[in-house]
Amino acid sequence: MIELFVIAVLVSMVVAYLLKLKISYDMNSFEPTVLFPTPFIAVGLTAIMHKFIELDVVVVVSIGIISAIFSKYVNKIF
Numbered sequence: 001m002i003e004l005f006v007i008a009v010l011v012s013m014v015v016a017y018l019l020k021l022k023i024s025y026d027m028n029s030f031e032p033t034v035l036f037p038t039p040f041i042a043v044g045l046t047a048i049m050h051k052f053i054e055l056d057v058v059v060v061v062s063i064g065i066i067s068a069i070f071s072k073y074v075n076k077i078f
Contacts, residue, residue, distance in 0.1 A: 011042075
């Protein structure tokens with residue numbers, strides 16, 4: 001089970017990097033980066049989906065992609 005969380009985090013960070021999010025973060029800025037909030041969104045979505053459905057690698061990879069896209073556009077959404 002833990003390996004699925006790790007896969008989700010790694011996929012989300014790689015996709016966020018490919019979407020050209022910054023790697024380093026500034027403590028005084030609300031701009032999303034690869035390190036924050038992308039992995040936390042991936043872990044949260046994975047935990048929520050685990051309550052509803054049985055997880056497999058395809059679902060976890062799609063959760064990682066969705067969380068990276070959400071992190072990219074979080075400033076425009078809220």
